[in-house]
Amino acid sequence: MTRNINFVSKFKxxxxxxxxxxxxxxxxxxxxxxxxxxDFKGGTLIELRTDTSINATVIRDSLKSxxxxxxxxxxxxxxxxxxxxxxxxxxxxSNLIPEIKKTLADNLNADVDFRRVENVGPKVSxxxxxxxxxxxxxxxxxxxxxxxxxxxxxxxIGSIIALFHDVIITLGIFSVLSLxxxxxxxxxxxxxxxxxMNDTVVIYDxxxxxxxxxxxxxxxxxxxxxxxxxxxxxxxxxxxxxxxxISIYILGGEILRGFSxxxxxxxxxxxxxxxxxxxxxxKFFKVSYKTLEKEEEKxxx
Amino acid sequence: MLNFSKINIILIYLIFxxxxxxxxxxxxxxxxxxxxxxxxxxLDLQGGSYLLLEINSDSLVEEKIQSKVIPIKKLLRENxxxxxxxxxxxxxxxxxISDLEKFxxxxxxxxxxxINPYIDNYRAFELDYKKLDSNYVQVSLSKFGLLTINNSxxxxxxxIVRRRIDDVGTKEPTILQRGEKRILVxxxxxxxxxxxxxxxxxxxKLNFRMVSENSEFGVDELISETGEPLKISKRIVMSGENLxxxxxxIQNQQNEPTVSFTLDRIGSQKFGRATTDNVGKxxxxxxxxxxxxxxxxxxxxxxxxxxISGSFTFQEATxxxxxxxxxxxxxPLDVVEERxxxxxxxxxxxxxxxxxxxxxxxxxxxxxxYKYKIFGLVANIALxxxxxxxxxxxxxxxxxxxxxxxxxxxLTVGMAVDANVLIFERIKEELKTEKSIIHAFDSGYSKxxxxxxxxxxxxxxxxxxxxxxGSGPVKGFAITLGIGILTxxxxxxxxxxxxxxxxxxxKKNITLRI
Numbered sequence: 001m002t003r004n005i006n007f008v009s010k011f012k013x014x015x016x017x018x019x020x021x022x023x024x025x026x027x028x029x030x031x032x033x034x035x036x037x038x039d040f041k042g043g044t045l046i047e048l049r050t051d052t053s054i055n056a057t058v059i060r061d062s063l064k065s066x067x068x069x070x071x072x073x074x075x076x077x078x079x080x081x082x083x084x085x086x087x088x089x090x091x092x093x094s095n096l097i098p099e100i101k102k103t104l105a106d107n108l109n110a111d112v113d114f115r116r117v118e119n120v121g122p123k124v125s126x127x128x129x130x131x132x133x134x135x136x137x138x139x140x141x142x143x144x145x146x147x148x149x150x151x152x153x154x155x156x157i158g159s160i161i162a163l164f165h166d167v168i169i170t171l172g173i174f175s176v177l178s179l180x181x182x183x184x185x186x187x188x189x190x191x192x193x194x195x196x197m198n199d200t201v202v203i204y205d206x207x208x209x210x211x212x213x214x215x216x217x218x219x220x221x222x223x224x225x226x227x228x229x230x231x232x233x234x235x236x237x238x239x240x241x242x243x244x245x246i247s248i249y250i251l252g253g254e255i256l257r258g259f260s261x262x263x264x265x266x267x268x269x270x271x272x273x274x275x276x277x278x279x280x281x282x283k284f285f286k287v288s289y290k291t292l293e294k295e296e297e298k299x300x301x
Numbered sequence: 302m303l304n305f306s307k308i309n310i311i312l313i314y315l316i317f318x319x320x321x322x323x324x325x326x327x328x329x330x331x332x333x334x335x336x337x338x339x340x341x342x343x344l345d346l347q348g349g350s351y352l353l354l355e356i357n358s359d360s361l362v363e364e365k366i367q368s369k370v371i372p373i374k375k376l377l378r379e380n381x382x383x384x385x386x387x388x389x390x391x392x393x394x395x396x397x398i399s400d401l402e403k404f405x406x407x408x409x410x411x412x413x414x415x416i417n418p419y420i421d422n423y424r425a426f427e428l429d430y431k432k433l434d435s436n437y438v439q440v441s442l443s444k445f446g447l448l449t450i451n452n453s454x455x456x457x458x459x460x461i462v463r464r465r466i467d468d469v470g471t472k473e474p475t476i477l478q479r480g481e482k483r484i485l486v487x488x489x490x491x492x493x494x495x496x497x498x499x500x501x502x503x504x505x506k507l508n509f510r511m512v513s514e515n516s517e518f519g520v521d522e523l524i525s526e527t528g529e530p531l532k533i534s535k536r537i538v539m540s541g542e543n544l545x546x547x548x549x550x551i552q553n554q555q556n557e558p559t560v561s562f563t564l565d566r567i568g569s570q571k572f573g574r575a576t577t578d579n580v581g582k583x584x585x586x587x588x589x590x591x592x593x594x595x596x597x598x599x600x601x602x603x604x605x606x607x608x609i610s611g612s613f614t615f616q617e618a619t620x621x622x623x624x625x626x627x628x629x630x631x632x633p634l635d636v637v638e639e640r641x642x643x644x645x646x647x648x649x650x651x652x653x654x655x656x657x658x659x660x661x662x663x664x665x666x667x668x669x670x671y672k673y674k675i676f677g678l679v680a681n682i683a684l685x686x687x688x689x690x691x692x693x694x695x696x697x698x699x700x701x702x703x704x705x706x707x708x709x710x711x712l713t714v715g716m717a718v719d720a721n722v723l724i725f726e727r728i729k730e731e732l733k734t735e736k737s738i739i740h741a742f743d744s745g746y747s748k749x750x751x752x753x754x755x756x757x758x759x760x761x762x763x764x765x766x767x768x769x770x771g772s773g774p775v776k777g778f779a780i781t782l783g784i785g786i787l788t789x790x791x792x793x794x795x796x797x798x799x800x801x802x803x804x805x806x807x808k809k810n811i812t813l814r815i
Contacts, residue, residue, distance in 0.1 A: 047646070097495065098495050113643070113645075114641075114643065115642070115643040115645065115646040116640075116641065116642050116643065116646055117494075117639065117640070117641040118639065118640045118641070119636070119638065119639040119640075120637075120638050120639075121635070121636075121637035121638060123355075123637060124353065124637045124638045128772075131770050132770070134770065135766055135767070135769075135770035135771075138766050138770075139762070139763055139766045142762045142766065143759060143762065143763075146758065146759065146762060150755055183771070183772070183774075183775055184705055184774070184775065184778075186775075187705060187767060187771060187775045187778050187779075190763050190766060190767050191712070191760075191763060191767075191778075191782065193763050194759055194760035194761075194762065194763030194764065195716070195760065197759035197760070197763075198716075198719070198756040198757070198759050198760050199756075201752070201755045201756045201759055202723065202752055202755075202756055205751065205752040205755060206752075209748075229730065230726070232726055233719075233722050233723055233726040236672060236722045236726075237716070237718070237719040237722050237723075239668065240665045240668060240669070240714075240715045240716075240718050240719070240722075241712070241715035241716055241719075242715070243661060243664040243665050243668060243715060244661040244664070244665060244711045244712055244714050244715030244716075245661075245711075245712070245715065246661075247657045247658075247660045247661035247664060247711065248657045248661065248708055248711055248712075250657070251653055251656045251657035251660055252653050252654060252657040252707075252708065252711075253649065253650055253653035253654070253704075255345075255650065255704055256653075256654075256657075256704060256705070256708055259705065259708060260708070263712070
């Protein structure tokens with residue numbers, strides 16, 4: 001059974017919708033900013049477990065005396081588990097961790113177990129941020145190049161716009177919800193780039209095939225036909241990937257929660273963009289079978 | 302696409318078998334290893350510490366600059382170059398000079414240039430100079446001069462860091478150079494990195510210097526361990542370099558922990574001479590600019606053996622002995638990045654990782670069965686084969702599995718079926734126009750081939766970039782994701798295709814629903 005949904009008629013509305021969300025995302029990223037974790041901002045992170053349940057504010061107050069600057073304490077997963085984040089200060093105190101441990105043990109009258117400690121210096125954090133930006137840019141460039149080689153430049157532009165759309169909106173949602181951006185979120189974004197591209201390529205492949213098969217039909221109808229033909233694959237693959245991701249999100253523990261959430265967002269946005277962003281751009285460039293033939297001539301004169 | 306020669310079939314299953322058999326190695330009995338290969342657990346799963354240390358070469362640069370002062374002044378005087386306003390700064394020297402061109406000639410001379418040696422390796426001079434306004438020059442280390450200093454300091458530091466860590470006796474530490482100024486240390490299974498951090502944070506430069514009111518070398522005013530201000534001669538009687546051994550010991554009288562040391566021949570001579578000449582005076586033992594203790598010399602010590610006391614706890618004595626044995630670091634080391642995971646959190650992570658893997662796997666399997674019935678079974682068999690091969694390859698490579706790495710495996714499970722979904726959907730389409738089932742399957746496989754390749758290569762590109770840029774846990778994710786794609790392609794296009802062909806060819810005459 002091939003569905004026959006008229007996607008093309010919805011392109012315009014979808015594009016306006018996408019554009020609004022995209023611009024809103026940029027506004028949020030620029031004005032509200034991203035909530036960088038210590039990986040990119042520097043500072044100290046401590047995941048601790050106590051034998052009794054304590055109010056997070058009590059923990060924060062007991063650390064105030066140490067004059068550490070901005071302290072953020074929150075519950076983390078199970079009862080009695082907390083995450084403390086301490087802002088980076090210029091003082092290079094190598095005894096910071098044992099001092100915090102001692103202060104907490106003294107003030108809380110409880111067994112305090114540091115399950116995880118991360119400490120990132122200001123130099124390293126700015127390097128990590130820089131290399132993350134390079135990695136994402138490089139991934140986008142590599143995709144652009146790959147599609148340009150495998151298809152034509154119109155396809156290449158279309159897919160890269162779709163990728164930008166996905167990355168910016170994912171980050172925009174993270175900004176709106178004030179979710180932390182750390183190294184694993186960057187890993188998720190890069191994977192989203194790969195996944196969304198994967199989805200786009202499947203539809204583009206079919207568009208190319210149909211362009212050569214039905215030379216008389218307009219690009220709009222070709223897009224519609226191709227999207228419909230590949231629709232059940234698009235849906236099934238999204239479902240299996242989401243099943244796996246939801247399993248990580250619910251059962252994979254606190255550390256993977258941000259990562260899997262970003263991936264879930266990315267898969268949904270990426271699937272949407274392959275249909276509603278990547279395809280209309282081909283129409284915009286007035287791609288036809290002639291576009292493909294010209295390319296052939298170039299390669300085989 | 303559905304015809305397989307016997308050789309092909311044998312080859313496919315042989316490759317599958319040979320690779321996936323390696324996954325079994327992870328479950329071997331530790332005492333009875335058939336082949337010592339297994340997937341390593343990352344620090345986030347087994348617990349442990351990751352430290353990134355950076356050498357701070359400022360003091361070395363300062364020393365180097367100071368060592369140039371006298372030779373440069375001498376050179377200027379010998380060549381009748383007038384200079385004024387000679388200033389010694391931390392990172393450079395500035396002075397005003399009459400004849401700049403002549404100075405340059407000497408400064409960049411390749412022949413027996415004692416002040417500014419030519420470094421052959423880099424084809425550059427050690428020093429560089431900059432013209433400031435009105436005949437002022439600023440002499441500083443050149444880029445390569447600095448590199449040379451950093452390099453040698455880093456090499457020495459790595460050696461000493463290794464000695465100190467080995468001495469503490471952690472299991473399988475990793476100590477690697479990272480860039481020009483950094484050392485990466487991974488300490489698996491370490492519960493509390495504080496002791497190691499303390500040990501690595503001390504340069505442990507040990508000096509023996511006389512306590513004296515005035516000395517021709519000048520004096521430093523230091524506070525003794527008891528709080529008494531002491532004037533210490535700048536002359537170094539003997540330094541830690543002359544130590545060949547140091548061990549914690551217990552002084553019998555007070556049961557006090559101390560450190561006993563043994564000196565080499567030169568050290569014994571120096572120490573013997575100094576203690577003979579200065580009986581009755583006090584000798585300060587200075588570590589990193591702080592007095593440990595300043596005992597009286599009661600009698601000459603010529604045996605080359607001595608004891609350092611300083612109201613230590615036994616742990617402190619043990620650590621000091623260790624530091625002295627391993628030698629001094631050329632520069633202080635700063636911990637610029639630290640990530641420590643406790644062993645119980647690691648265990649929890651493994652548990653939750655495995656649970657989500659199993660649940661995700663079961664969900665996908667049921668969905669595929671529901672969607673594609675018998676061919677769903679084929680896809681599922683391919684999926685299991687895929688996982689076995691993935692773990693097999695990870696084992697062969699002895700790759701490191703991290704928590705994000707487990708996430709990568711789960712993601713592979715979700716995405717791996719995509720190849721088969723693409724193929725099955727294509728076959729469905731072909732079945733609409735093609736009467737022969739065999740033909741439909743055949744063209745379904747060949748038409749989907751390009752798409753499957755294209756689609757997977759994009760994800761592979763993302764994985765490669767992640768691997769190149771990511772660190773630690775993220776690298777683990779990139780590895781499983783990347784290898785997962787390769788095993789997916791193999792299982793979909795060879796294993797699953799063969800299984801499909803067996804079903805089709807056997808059920809030739811039955812109408813098939815996919």
